[in-house]
Amino acid sequence: MKLIIAIVQDEDAPGLIEDLTEEEYRVTKLASTGGFLKSGNTTLLIGVEDEQVDNVLNIIEDTCKTREITTSLMTVTMPGDTYIPYPLDVKIGGATIFILDVEKYIRV
Amino acid sequence: MKLIIAIVQDEDAPGLIEDLTEEEYRVTKLASTGGFLKSGNTTLLIGVEDEQVDNVLNIIEDTCKTREITTSLMTVTMPGDTYIPYPLDVKIGGATIFILDVEKYIRV
Amino acid sequence: MKLIIAIVQDEDAPGLIEDLTEEEYRVTKLASTGGFLKSGNTTLLIGVEDEQVDNVLNIIEDTCKTREITTSLMTVTMPGDTYIPYPLDVKIGGATIFILDVEKYIRV
Numbered sequence: 001m002k003l004i005i006a007i008v009q010d011e012d013a014p015g016l017i018e019d020l021t022e023e024e025y026r027v028t029k030l031a032s033t034g035g036f037l038k039s040g041n042t043t044l045l046i047g048v049e050d051e052q053v054d055n056v057l058n059i060i061e062d063t064c065k066t067r068e069i070t071t072s073l074m075t076v077t078m079p080g081d082t083y084i085p086y087p088l089d090v091k092i093g094g095a096t097i098f099i100l101d102v103e104k105y106i107r108v
Numbered sequence: 109m110k111l112i113i114a115i116v117q118d119e120d121a122p123g124l125i126e127d128l129t130e131e132e133y134r135v136t137k138l139a140s141t142g143g144f145l146k147s148g149n150t151t152l153l154i155g156v157e158d159e160q161v162d163n164v165l166n167i168i169e170d171t172c173k174t175r176e177i178t179t180s181l182m183t184v185t186m187p188g189d190t191y192i193p194y195p196l197d198v199k200i201g202g203a204t205i206f207i208l209d210v211e212k213y214i215r216v
Numbered sequence: 217m218k219l220i221i222a223i224v225q226d227e228d229a230p231g232l233i234e235d236l237t238e239e240e241y242r243v244t245k246l247a248s249t250g251g252f253l254k255s256g257n258t259t260l261l262i263g264v265e266d267e268q269v270d271n272v273l274n275i276i277e278d279t280c281k282t283r284e285i286t287t288s289l290m291t292v293t294m295p296g297d298t299y300i301p302y303p304l305d306v307k308i309g310g311a312t313i314f315i316l317d318v319e320k321y322i323r324v
């Protein structure tokens with residue numbers, strides 16, 4: 001038995017939890033951090049059999065992998081307060097994953 | 109030293125924390141999950157000596173064991189909108205428990 | 217790789233997180249406990265290389281060590297409801313730290 005602790009972006013958490021529960025994995029969501037850390041994280045606890053670890057890692061990677069999106073920020077570029085949309089590539093997503101060995105796992 | 113991570117129902121958490129602290133165990137309560145997981149869970153971290161593990165598991169089982177209660181739901185059963193209370197057995201409680209080995213435990 | 221779980225007083229958490237991030241450690245803050253445990257705790261997850269453990273423990277100890285402060289409580293000491301400030305030594309701070317071995321650490 002392993003305990004997977006996955007720290008993911010708040011935006012990615014609902015989709016990840018849905019994907020995991022669809023495949024019958026049991027997920028516990030810990031409330032996310034206060035505001036003073038950069039952007040909101042969600043910490044998930046996922047208890048899995050040893051042979052399920054790779055599948056869960058694949059699911060996390062599919063949903064949460066760091067990816068680049070192009071966003072449009074408005075910037076002042078001209079006299080007369082004309083705003084021109086300026087395309088910008090930003091990185092979103094990403095996950096930090098710890099896998100711990102579980103000595104004993106019990107459900108009552 | 110072991111770290112016991114116990115995920116219990118919100119309703120069972122206060123009684124469990126009381127029982128554990130009465131026996132001098134030190135419990136840390138993590139804030140519970142958001143609403144989109146089924147019913148509210150509370151995650152507790154309990155650091156214990158190896159020889160205390162069984163006692164703590166017994167306390168958790170006593171307080172949190174899955175049990176059946178009979179509840180009365182109102183159901184429409186008749187023409188004319190008569191509501192008849194309908195007894196229903198539902199399962200409540202339950203706990204998921206991970207026991208991890210602690211390499212080093214420090215208090216400062 | 218090790219996972220350090222540090223439970224510290226709410227008051228000490230911002231300073232500790234600042235000190236750790238200044239030295240490039242990655243910290244995840246879990247939301248603190250409800251009100252019914254004595255005073256608010258913050259739980260931090262810190263993933264570190266084995267050789268960084270001692271440095272992180274030193275940082276935690278510097279910021280969070282139990283220390284005594286002298287506070288002035290007002291006490292009634294005289295007839296006629298005279299309030300006399302009464303100096304009182306109280307212990308604040310402190311941290312409970314679990315170090316767990318990480319079987320596998322992944323960032324995606």
Ligand code: NI
Nearest residue numbers: 001002050102
């Ligand atoms: Ni195992």
Ligand code: NI
Nearest residue numbers: 109110158210
């Ligand atoms: Ni031990």
Ligand code: NI
Nearest residue numbers: 217218266318
């Ligand atoms: Ni290691």
